[in-house]
Amino acid sequence: MKTSYPAKILLAWGEAISGNKKIREWLMENGYPELGIFVFALRNKDDAKKWLFENNFRHLAATISGAEGNKGAIEWLSKSDFDVLARVAGVGDGDEPAFKWLLANGHREMAMIGKKIEAVKDEIERDNNDVHKISQE
Template sequence: MDVKNISYPPKILLAWGEAISGNAAIRDWLIQNGYPELGIFTFALRNKDDAREWLMKNGFPHLMALINGAEGNSVALEWLNRFGYPVLEMMARVGDGDERAYQWLLEKDYREFAMIAKKIEFVKDQIEMDNNDPHRISPD
């Protein structure tokens, strides 16, 4: 499998963060303007199986490992580390609530990634709260 590069200009990282936060217009813009993996990531983050499959089949296993790591999957964290994705590993750890990883990102001047990781953490925490709420019925 050909693993795609994930180097993006700052404005695209900002857009990705907004898409993660739920901005559908920006998500759609990313998908239609050369960054489909970032738009589809937002669906995969929200447990959409077809989006998760798309990331894996289209050369973005590292983005899927970021999601899995944010869900507490230690194998995904080890994979990110072993294959040279320390920033994604730290983002995943932040997504799973690790404040030391957040501080690491800030100290290494990965501010955009720290912001995105906090947005991932918020989405994952919201999903968990919704899943644990006995008064809520999952739309899926």
């Protein structure tokens, strides 16, 4: 189970989260399938969430769940020694102190990933509340 990544992979992951499909595919084809699949799971694809659980990437699934407001997921991340991901999940859910903590503790890339997660979750929420938008499901 991978839990740390080079800075360039974190930057690529952030770009994939922001919607860059080419980079998402590159991650999946070059040894980082969990990061590519995370992008699908973040966008509410149930089979992707299931894949994360079945392939021992529960910490990534919990990060998404925490960013969706599940405080229990954030607590689980903290108790399971994934404190940085717990803060990323918090940032994804709008927790500004978590963002500041990541920056202050040398986790700039993870702080940016948290903000990108927050942007995706906000976009999904806006789309769900827009009566003029037709569901893609």
